[in-house]
Amino acid sequence: MNEETKSGIIQNSTQKNDNHNQENNSKSEMLKGSAWMTAGSIFSRILGAIYIIPWAIWFGNNYLQANALFTKGYNVYAIFLMISTAGIPSAVGKQVAHYNSLNEYGVGRQLFKKSLVVMFGFGLMSAIILWGISPLISQGDTRLIPVYRSLALTLLLIPVMSLTRGFFQGYLDMEPFAISQFVEQLARIIFMLASAYFILNVQHGSYKTAVVYSTFAAFIGAVAGLLVLVYYFFKRRSKLNSLLASSNNELEVKDGKLIKEIIYQSIPFILITSTTTIYNLLDQYTFPDVMSLFTNLSMAKINELYALFAGNANKLIMISISIAASMADTAIPLLSKAITKGNKKDVATAIIDALELFFFIMLPASLGMAAVAKPLYILFYPYDYTGIYVLAFSAYIALFIGLFMVLGALLQGIYQNKVAIKYAFYGVVVKFIIQMPLIIMLGVYGPLASTAIGLTVSNILCFRFLYYKYDLQVNELQKNVNLMMIYSMIMFVIVLILSFGLSHFMNVHSKFQALIILAITAGLGGYVYAYLTLKSRLIDDVLGESKSDGLRRILRVK
Known part of the structure; x- marks a missing residue:
């Protein structure tokens, strides 16, 4: 073998190793970011669900009136919040990642x-x-005016906080985002419960x-979340300034153009994130009318049924859906970085990795x-036979919602905003x-079924576009997802049997005993799924061998 041939072999081998290292680094970045985002989002959602238990007890007979005021206030506030912040963290993260990949810090x-x-x-x-408009939109209920105005103060801080989160996201640094999100929710709930207890x-x-x-x-929560971000900014300042000093500084962009970029990039995020809100509004304005026309149920009963799927079940499934949203936030800057470098293979790899991670988590979660x-x-709620089955059915729907969030985010991450909006509209x-x-x-399951079918259409179209655009190699993904489904079904059957058995020996109408059953069954289910994926080494493809080996040692799986 001559020297030239040897040199060629060495060069090819080095190039393959470099490509392999880049893929591992990309997956590692996504896993680390997803871990932070998922943890922050899940804990925030859990806190947002459990606070209602003591809050309702302290309000006593006035709970329904209090909850009506609270909900009406937040409904209006959510509209302003969506307009002023929706899409900003992801849009800023996307653009910052774009310029950082060009070494234009x-x-x-x-x-x-x-x-x-x-x-x-x-x-x-x-x-x-x-x-200013609080008296005009209170519908004659003067009790709502101070509620609206207390929420108006929060709008002073939320846009700034969202923007700062997006800045860290652009550096693929999800820790500040996740920690601030959790602290914001924690501070909000502590103040909320403490003030309610003291006043009442x-x-x-x-x-x-x-x-x-x-x-x-x-507002208290926003202050706490913003302070966390300020702390991280100063903590990371030396690193950020070091990157800034190494910037090429060859690209000059006018301030007006930068602002236009953010607005232009944020609009698709607003439209995509509001898709589920549009689905909910369709349910709100069609379900009562259709049920009153085609059934003999009273309007009070119809409203109760609506509350079961739109209120009670929706609040709980949002815990698992938040996992998908967190992974979507992590994938966007990674894709933007790969697109900027013009590496089609890296983009395809990032898409496959994101989908594989989504199914690995969401299949067993749902x-x-x-x-x-x-x-x-x-x-969380008083016993209701129908409500339990509605929650179970909604848990399956969470899979479709979560997948849409990830696929929509992937399309936006590769600058296919119009495609994402078009398929969401379909x-x-x-x-x-x-x-x-x-x-x-x-009946009550109709809106949930129509949501699943509508999102399935969007999901198929989104995936089909990504498949042909980047020539996705889905054989390995399909094999792994099939295994995930099998292991999830095994876990599902074991947990269902155990839950059914325990309910015959314990008083399931007791919240404390329901908690015990939940802890036992969920703990066992999590262990079964982890054991199966570790034993088969499926988890190695998702998390990597080093992390998987660490889990094997902890769980003593050979």
Whole structure:
């Protein structure tokens, strides 16, 4: 073998190793980011679900009135929040990652500073508008005016906080994002519960005052979350400044163009994230009318059924859906980075990795929640036979919603915003067409079924586009997903049998005993799934061998 041939072999081998290392680094970045985002989001959602238990007890007979005020306030606030912040973290993260991959850290920093001023101004404007129109939108209920105004103050901080989270996201640093999200929720709930207890049980004050302080808790949470981000910014300052000093500084972008980029990139995120809201609005405005026309049920009963799937079940499945949203946030900057470098193979790898991680987590999460629907529902709400089955059915629907979030985010990450919006719209149209007949045939399960079908249409179209655009090699993905489904079904059957058996020996109507059943069944289910994926080494393809070996040692799986 001559020297030239040897040199060629060595060069090819080195190139393969470099490519392999890049793929591992990309997957490692995504796993680390997803771990932080998932943990922060899940704990925040769990806190957001469990606070209702003591809060409802302390309000006593006034709970329904208090909850009505609280919900009405947050419904209006959510509209302003969506307009002022939806899409900003992901849009900023996407653009900062784009410029960072070009080694133009200066442009990313410039983008952050200029956007910070704009977003504060936008938040101030939103707060003033909500404060001013509070009497006009209160529908004659003066109790709502202080509720709206307490939430208006929060709009001063939320846009700035969202923008700062997006800045860290652009550096693929998800820890500040996740920690601030958790601290924000924790501070909000602590203040909310403490103020409610003090006003109602110590001062014996009005429930209306307690509600105002409960909604003002959103401002306290925003302050806490923003302080966490400021802390991380100073903690990371030396590293950020070092990257800034090494910037090429060859690219000059005018401030106006940077602001336009953020607005342009944020609009698709707003539209995509609002898709599920549109689905919910379709349910809200069609379910009562269709049921009243085609059934003999009273409007009170129809509203109760609506609350079962749109309120009670939705709040719990959002815990698992938040996992998908967290993974979507992590995938966007990685894809933007690969697109900027023009590496089609890296983009395809990132897409496959994101989908594989999604199914690895969401399949057992959805089936597991369905299996423990009974003790889970009773833990949070009064016993309701229909409500339990609605929750179980909703747990399956969470899989479709989560997949849409990930696929939509992947399309946005590769700058296919119009495609993502178009396919989301097709799904909404399908749901609208089949909504009435499915409600007539399936009753309370009709809206959930139409949601699943509408999102399936969007998901198929999104995946089909990605498949042909990047020539995705799905054989390995399909094999792994099949195994995940088999292991998830095994876990589902074991947990369902155990839950059914325990319910015959324990009082499932007791919240404490429901908690015990939930802890036993969920713990066993998690171990079964982990054991099967570790034993078969399926988990190695998802998390990597080093992390998998560590889990094997902990769980003593050979």
